[in-house]
Amino acid sequence: MKSSVQSAEAGLKDIGCLEIQWRKRAEEAEVKSREIQCQLDLLEKEAEKNNRDRIHGESI
Secondary structure, three states: OOOHHHHHHHHHHHHHHHHHHHHHHHHHHHHHHHHHHHHHHHHHHHHHHHHHHHHHHHHO
16 A cells, blocks of 8 residues: 555656646647737738728729
């Protein structure tokens, strides 16, 4: 049977592993967020260009 010290150490190790997993997921989410923001920025620029082109085309 494990002593309470061994149980506590095992619990701390589990917490440490969970923290590492959480940090990795947070980093992955941050990267994905930046990728999505870049895509959104490109789409907004394209929409602005399309609107300018459409307005210019209508004024001719």
